[in-house]
Amino acid sequence: MKKFKTKTTNQGTTVVLEGVAEAIEVGRKCTAQQYANHYAMVSQKHNKYLGAMQNFEECIKAITSGDEEFKKKVDEAMEQLLGIIDEMFPMFSQQHSGYTPSEEGITSTADLLLSGDEKNTLARKPTPFELKRGSGEGAYRLVINTDVFWWGEPWMNCAICGALVVLLQRYAPAEIWIQQGWLGSNESDGVTLFKLDFTGGFEPTAVAFWITHKWKDSVFSYIINRSLERKGYGTSCRLEIEADIMLRGDWMTHFEFKEKKTIYDMTPFEQLDFMANWVGQTAMKILVEEEEGGKGGGGVNDEKV
Secondary structure, rough: OEEOOOOOOOOOOEEEOHHHHHHHHHHHHHHHHHHHHHOOOOOOHHHHHHHHHHHHHHHHHHOOOOHHHHHHHHHHHHHHHHHHHHHHHHHOOOOHHHEEEEOOOOOOOHHHOOOOOOOOOOOOOOOOEEOOOOOOOOEEEEEEEOOOOOOHHHHHHHHHHHHHHHHHOOOOEEEEEEEEEEOOOOOOEEEEEEEOOOOOOOOHHHHHHHHHOOOHHHHHHHHHHOOOOOOEEEEEOOOOOOOOOEEEEOOHHOOOOOOOOOOHHHHHHHHHHHHHHHHHHHHHHHHHHOOOOOOOOOOOOHHHH
């Protein structure tokens, strides 16, 4: 755990935890201590802290286990999105049209292998744009703020986040940070941050809890930050660390559909096209070096929550 005085307009003390595991440890220590203090009391407070401990454990279960049926739906949607994106934005394509014959490629075809040509493998064509270095020491850094409400269907939100991460990973590592704000006038109030662990490979539904669960803020974030002696209730409106985009739940309102429909009025095919277009254009803003005098990265929705 690291603590430092914030240098942003969020104010207060910033705490950086060593991932989800430490966040869970901090929360469990808090609920266990509160329950122990009132264990002998058959009272409303006893029931309150017992309920808090049980709810926190439910959050942990949701984070670590997820839902297999939901996972299947998100995986299918993400696969469809990536296929549409490759058609909409050929520069992202990983199909053979995005490759060129090479002596030291990463894949090949039967025709090339039988051709007798020295260049009998396929290598990625040079990127048709100047890549911008990611904010996370070269990695593209995405921040999810649990203070804000996410509109739309949960599968949509997980699918666009997943597709965006996979798209960015074609060019460099990508990482997701969780930002929790409990701002106020006390010195201990402020923002808490931790990075999601993808060492075993990125799983799109790993973001599900942080953008869809009803207790992501009112239980999980609340208990962790009360354990850190925060007393305020203010939300964090700005990024606390340098990042390439803060993902926000009203993403669909910051991107105009050609027929002036809302995402809820679209057919399933229109929804996928709309989502794919948002992911593609957002990825371009993150990846492409900003022009002189331009606004640069941050996604289609450049405003910060």
